[in-house]
Amino acid sequence: MGSIKRISKELTELTESPPEGITVELADESNVYEWKITMEGPEGSPYHNGKFLVKLSLPTEYPFKPPTVSFATKIYHPNVTNDEKGSMCLGMLRADEWKPSSKIAAVLQFARQLLSEPMPDDAVEGRIAEQYKNDRVRYEEVAREWTRKHAC
Amino acid sequence: MSTSVTASTSLPDSPRPSRLRRFSLRTYSPLPSGQHSYRHSLSSRIPWLSNPGSTSPTDSAAPCPESDHPSLSRYTSAPAPSFGFGTELNSQVSSTESAASTPSNDLPQRTNPMARLRSVSSVHRPPPRTLERANNSQEPAPPSEPGPVQRTATEPTSEPANAPADGQVTPSKSETKATIRFFPYQDALQSSRPSLPFVPVARTLPSESCVIRVGRYSERDGVPLPNPTEPSDAPVGFKSKVVSRKHCEFLYVNGQWHIKDVGSSSGTFLNHMRLSQPNMVSRLYSIKDGDIVQLGIDFRGGEEMIFRCVRIRIECNRSWQQQPNEFNKNTESLIKNLGKGETADYSGCRECSICLGSVLRPYQCLFMAACAHVWHYKCISRLLHSPDYPMFQCPNCRAFTDLSAEVDDSNDAEEKREKEATEDRASNHSSEQPGTEAPSAVETNSTEGPPDQLGDLAEEENLADDVENLHLQDDQQTDDTRSSASPAPNSSTDDLARSATINIPGWQPTQPLSVPSGRPSQLRSDTPTSDDNPLTPRNDSGPLAFDGRAGMP
Numbered sequence A: 001m002g003s004i005k006r007i008s009k010e011l012t013e014l015t016e017s018p019p020e021g022i023t024v025e026l027a028d029e030s031n032v033y034e035w036k037i038t039m040e041g042p043e044g045s046p047y048h049n050g051k052f053l054v055k056l057s058l059p060t061e062y063p064f065k066p067p068t069v070s071f072a073t074k075i076y077h078p079n080v081t082n083d084e085k086g087s088m089c090l091g092m093l094r095a096d097e098w099k100p101s102s103k104i105a106a107v108l109q110f111a112r113q114l115l116s117e118p119m120p121d122d123a124v125e126g127r128i129a130e131q132y133k134n135d136r137v138r139y140e141e142v143a144r145e146w147t148r149k150h151a152c
Numbered sequence B: 001m002s003t004s005v006t007a008s009t010s011l012p013d014s015p016r017p018s019r020l021r022r023f024s025l026r027t028y029s030p031l032p033s034g035q036h037s038y039r040h041s042l043s044s045r046i047p048w049l050s051n052p053g054s055t056s057p058t059d060s061a062a063p064c065p066e067s068d069h070p071s072l073s074r075y076t077s078a079p080a081p082s083f084g085f086g087t088e089l090n091s092q093v094s095s096t097e098s099a100a101s102t103p104s105n106d107l108p109q110r111t112n113p114m115a116r117l118r119s120v121s122s123v124h125r126p127p128p129r130t131l132e133r134a135n136n137s138q139e140p141a142p143p144s145e146p147g148p149v150q151r152t153a154t155e156p157t158s159e160p161a162n163a164p165a166d167g168q169v170t171p172s173k174s175e176t177k178a179t180i181r182f183f184p185y186q187d188a189l190q191s192s193r194p195s196l197p198f199v200p201v202a203r204t205l206p207s208e209s210c211v212i213r214v215g216r217y218s219e220r221d222g223v224p225l226p227n228p229t230e231p232s233d234a235p236v237g238f239k240s241k242v243v244s245r246k247h248c249e250f251l252y253v254n255g256q257w258h259i260k261d262v263g264s265s266s267g268t269f270l271n272h273m274r275l276s277q278p279n280m281v282s283r284l285y286s287i288k289d290g291d292i293v294q295l296g297i298d299f300r301g302g303e304e305m306i307f308r309c310v311r312i313r314i315e316c317n318r319s320w321q322q323q324p325n326e327f328n329k330n331t332e333s334l335i336k337n338l339g340k341g342e343t344a345d346y347s348g349c350r351e352c353s354i355c356l357g358s359v360l361r362p363y364q365c366l367f368m369a370a371c372a373h374v375w376h377y378k379c380i381s382r383l384l385h386s387p388d389y390p391m392f393q394c395p396n397c398r399a400f401t402d403l404s405a406e407v408d409d410s411n412d413a414e415e416k417r418e419k420e421a422t423e424d425r426a427s428n429h430s431s432e433q434p435g436t437e438a439p440s441a442v443e444t445n446s447t448e449g450p451p452d453q454l455g456d457l458a459e460e461e462n463l464a465d466d467v468e469n470l471h472l473q474d475d476q477q478t479d480d481t482r483s484s485a486s487p488a489p490n491s492s493t494d495d496l497a498r499s500a501t502i503n504i505p506g507w508q509p510t511q512p513l514s515v516p517s518g519r520p521s522q523l524r525s526d527t528p529t530s531d532d533n534p535l536t537p538r539n540d541s542g543p544l545a546f547d548g549r550a551g552m553p
Helices: A002-016 A104-116 A126-134 A136-150 B016-028 B037-045 B065-073 B085-099 B113-122 B128-137 B326-336 B377-384 B414-431 B438-446 B460-484 B490-500 B508-514 B518-532
Strands: A022-028 A031-040 A051-057 A068-071 B179-184 B201-204 B211-216 B236-238 B248-253 B256-261 B268-270 B292-295 B310-316 B366-368 B374-376 B391-393 B400-402
Touching: A002 A022, A002 A031, A002 A104, A022 A104, A031 A104, A051 A104, A126 A136, B256 B268, B366 B377, B374 B377, B377 B391
Parallel strands: B211 B236
Antiparallel strands: A022 A031, A031 A051, A051 A068, B179 B201, B179 B310, B211 B248, B248 B256, B268 B292, B292 B310, B366 B374, B391 B400
């Protein structure tokens, strides 16, 4: 399978020189399609000091189909669903925006960027988005508390 | 002979004004924001992600008529009583026959349906002398000058995603030629229903004041020229009854492409925003690369091809990519140095964006798109042999390439194109089944530009002659192939008989030059669903039944 070759290549690259605040490993050594990522909350965001477990699963058609990213750690964020799935809404991962030339490293960096700069306009959690827009202080409070409770 | 009536006039008219008012009210009531702004804001915030198709300034503010389709569908075109492309085509053929009934040469007769197509389209084509003159007139141009199709554009060479919207184009007086291309677009998100398939269309304006009129395919406008090699503002026709005869226009104003609805009955939509009310002329809206223009709305669920709306993906301001630039020149030199001993340094070589391995090493099968992005053939083949064939969208820059396009050998970038064409051929051969009409088209394509014959084009005065000889051979070859091939399928015997009687005088040899090969290939891709072949629409619509589902996502 061609995808395995590419995936292992990306995995090697990411483990050898991981992007800032991101560590990558396979969830199961025998399965390159499921990744376990630890993402540190970026400095300056209410998620700082938190360690978030992110699951990334790759379709067998990768890189022709986009990977999916979900937060295993609960997080208070407008762009992450507040359920047990913790699905993250990333524009670049939508089927029609995905480009095979995008790499997982870019996806992860973008996901981390989203932690420091939520996009309330593309929110999946409308309530949190409202709060983010209208009551930033309260939002940061709750997000910090959730981070303390779930991600430390 | 066409008795088509526009949609609006064939509708029962009495309650119309009131419905109209209600319709427009509802159509223009803005939706709660957020639905359509999604893609826009995302991609605008992350420029390196941005899909040009999603960053329209109008996108986020677009009122969304989608919710209103039941009422909209009342105003989509009703089926016109008689359409009859098939018969009209035939009659044209017969007229060609009579016109050409004095055989003035002994060329081997083309015994395939393509010949019929060619002869039909040739009726509206300039005679070959013009073509040759056109070729000769290119002589004074410096060798680096791109061919007529490439030469066309004067858009700035900036980022593709950012360039189009600004409209800050600096047209240089001598070569102010605007090019626009229309590709069929299938909306993966909004609806699973396909829009009308059509051959990609390219237009280069002969002068800035020209207008490209878009409407329903009409015999009066002549057989459409999908991809003329010379500047043309020929109208663009779509074989769908939801397209009005005068539907919209594309204009090039101050270095910026614009679209205008010219009073269509079922609407022109720019990135889902309707430009004007039914039968009203809209103002000019600027368009840019990647915009989606939809003509009309699916009628009766769009189950029949002839009732499908047309979704066009606009490609403009891309010409910088087709002219020599640093990137593709670099690629060219890399390719030239392939396998030239150990001196070659592969450290800086390109990465295949599919497997992330290095490409441009010797002894690999590669594929290069017109945008000079290169991949391993194995890696990219999945995208080549897609249902969209002959359309290929570059996964790196999203530029579209028509893989069935005629090989353009008129500029110094020809080697690359040659390569691309080679790959193209390879894909053609491997993907087509023998015994259908396809092989003939493929043969014709692939014998058109043998590298050894076209390799030495520095003396362009020989070009015309070369080409002529070449196509004479070409004819021979196609004929041979066919006679040695298995008997033609039953379906085409009729065509065989008809085209056998056509003798096209004089200009036959150069004919393939001007024949847009997109056409046969489109037919080819249509063959599986022969019921829906746009050339032979069924007219069994009966009483006007509106099922209310038209255009629903």
